[in-house]
Amino acid sequence: MVPRAAAGPVARGVAARVRAAPAPVVAAKSSRRSSVVVRATAAPVAQVRTAEGLQVPHGPAAKLVNLMAPASEHAALKAACNKRIELSDRTCDVELLTVGAFSPLEGFMNKAEYDSVVANMRMTNGLLFGLPIVLDTDSEDIVPGDKLLLTYQGQDLAVMTVDSKFTPNKPLECLKCYGTSSLEHPAVQMVAMERGKYYIGGPIKGLALPTRVFPCASPADVRSTLPANQDVLAFQCRNPIHKAHYELFIRALDRNVRNPGAVCLVHPTCGPTQDDDIPGVVRFRTYEVLKEETKNPRLRWAYLPYSMHMAGPREAIQHMIIRKNYGCTHFIIGRDMAGCKSSISGQDFYRAYDAQDLANKHAAELNMQTVASLNIAYTEEKGYVTADIAKAENLHVLNLSGTKFRQMLRAGDDIPEWFAFKSVVAVLREQIQSEAN
Structure with a gap:
């Protein structure tokens, strides 16, 4: 895009809401803030594969486009x-x-x-x-x-x-x-x-790809690292990965894919997002140190040069198409994926499950299996468990908000190891210190 001054009026007013067709609800409460609501995933998809045993690219020709001129x-x-x-x-x-x-x-x-x-x-x-x-x-x-x-x-x-x-x-x-x-x-x-x-x-x-301080592997490059005839689970994020996120996609890899040799592509967006998000280069550094700290052979790491629109349901479809082209067969989709709030009222633009509902509706057409993001909670008694287990067993849940986490980082306070990886915390502390100087 070319930066320009405002062009063409866009109506101001009360924010309209996107409403997607509802999907079945497996658990009881309907409150957005409830930690025990679990949305059903789409019906199993009988997936089509390429001759090499990988996900087919998007489009009627099922061909990965390469527009780079010799x-x-x-x-x-x-x-x-x-x-x-x-x-x-x-x-x-x-x-x-x-x-x-x-x-x-x-x-x-x-x-x-x-x-x-x-x-x-x-x-x-x-x-x-x-x-x-x-x-x-x-x-x-x-x-x-x-x-x-x-x-x-x-x-x-x-x-x-x-x-x-x-x-x-x-x-x-x-x-x-x-x-x-x-x-x-x-x-x-x-x-x-x-x-x-x-x-x-x-x-x-x-003619060339943009010069970046972090590498962004192409779909062809990523596909070359994927195992044939195996499920590939995509995890999309735009923030540093903390232990609850890690637990989320590791558990999804264990529970929601069909093949024991399945892998998870951790594929964060590192392009422009919201103004208050952590800069892409800093996010990239947190992912790199986490990759080294975990050294999990079932994970693949790549970075997506994508500019977030915060479009909720529509963006969920866009992300599924992109990850399909990168070779993924499964896509984790959380509550309020790619959602955002009014800059004035703070009200959410989308309901908690709008993105999941729209993704489930089109999963078969996209040859992608949606995987509902688990609600993970850390408990004193059992460590990380799903929120429904924490409630059913009356376990003591520990919470740390993002705001409190940032305050603790700035103050130099110790961050609980159950919340964040030490390597990630070190990168974020370094960023805060550099900003202060």
Whole structure:
């Protein structure tokens, strides 16, 4: 995306709510704050595999897209460009298109595809797609037929052939994709205040990947590390992993996959997220030290250069499609996945299980098995157990809020070992000290 001043009004007002079709509830209470509600996962999916025994990529051709041009063609591609666009920090979409994470897309969506995905969460051929993939500009000079050199911080990343330029209906895009057109939602702010007046669509050819301080393996690279004919469980996060998170995906790996040789791909997003999130490079360091501390052979670690939209249900679908392209067959989905709160009232934009419900509804179509995130609690008597066991056995649960954890970090207080890994705490303390200096 290209950073621009606000373009096009987006309606203010009371935040609308996304409502997905309800899925069965296995436990009793309906309160969002209840720790014992367990959502049912989707029915088992009879998964299709490639000839190599891996998950099929998304799309009717089941083919992983690779848009990187051979080095021998780079000079001619750049010479054909008549205009240049400098991308913003949300340049992730160019990289994800190039490496095939958005397969089967071969470029940014034109108006017809954009309109279809916004309105129906499907491309014009009927293929499920969670959110539109668009490039924006304020330039009046760009027209269909132009060849654009896409650059980022002086690095030539891709060449784009423009086949569509249009003025998007931003309020409708936000209402359909994020469930609200209120500026209280961070993605609505992004669409209204960062994106330009126009969207442009067309195919791209990759020249290089962005230079990063942390590596981001491509779908093909990740697939090359996965065992054949085994389940691959994806764990998505955008924050440091603490012991409850680790327990969550290890237990899911033991309980929710069919094969004893299954692995879990820990696949955090390291692109731009919310303003108050920990910077991507710091998150990356916490994952790297945790990988060394745990040394679990059943885990695979990779990092996703994805810019979070906090779109709740729609983003859950987008994440499933991406992880499908990376070779995953199972996807852990927690309460209020990719959810966010009003910047004014603090009210949640989505209900606790909206994302799970929508993911379950489309799991079979995506050839992905959803795995409901377990509610894990730490107890004095038995350590980590599921919340229903803690309640049934009247165990004493220990709690530490994120706010209290950050306060303890800043104060230099000892962090309970049941809550966080020592290696992760050390990285976070170092970050806090550097900020203070």
